[in-house]
Amino acid sequence: MQDSKVVYFAGAIRGDRSLANVMREIVEFVQGLGFSVLTEHVIADDPIATFASKIGKEKADLLAEDVEQQDIAWLDQATHVIAEISGASTGTGREIEYARAKGSFGKVSAKVLCLYHTEWEFFASPMVRGMTSDRYPNVTIRSYADVMEAKSSIKDFLEV
Incomplete structure (x- = not known):
């Protein structure tokens, strides 16, 4: 297990799940490199x-506050955030911004990698792509034409 890097994966959960299989491949790839992923639930069927x-x-008992508090706790632990931003999402932008800025308010600094499929560029937020x-300096934006290209960007990002 890679000890010094803690990975948080962000992607659409309630929004557009069209690329759920790509997200699954990304998370499993990161795990295969020896990293734990705090948010592996993102790739679950439910x-x-x-x-x-x-x-x-x-x-049925899950509250919005439960999600916000737990995600912030995980983001506070994360040294690396990988976000798949191709599809519409209700929370991924906030996760990216929190991770990007958390070092400035006394939290462990995080590097952020945002990935989007070249065919979905129109749907990837210009606020993030910009x-x-x-x-x-702690944010990297990369497009990918296929999953192999995304994996290559992830390897570079995680320095493996």
């Missing part, structure tokens, strides 16, 4: 139920 179970709750490394 990510909300899996999340609820992970924090000791039933899906984050350039000269203005946001």
Whole structure:
């Protein structure tokens, strides 16, 4: 297990799940490199139920506050955040921004990699894609034409 790097994966859970198989391949690839992924529930068939179970709750009892508090706790632990931003998502942008800025308010700094499929560029938020490394040195934005290209970007990002 890779000890020094803690990975948080962000992707659409309630939004567009069209690329769920790509997200699964990405998370499994990161795990195969020896990293644990705090948010592996994102790739489950029912990510909300899996999340609820992970924090000791039933899906029907899960509150918005539970999600926000747990995700922030995991983001606070993360040294690396990988986000698949091709599809519409209700929370991925907030996760990216929190991870990007958390070092400035006394939390462990995190590097952020945002990935989007070249065929889905229109749907990937320009607010995220427009984050350039000269203005946001801990953020990297990469497009990919296929999963192999995404995996190559991830290896570079995780320095393996």
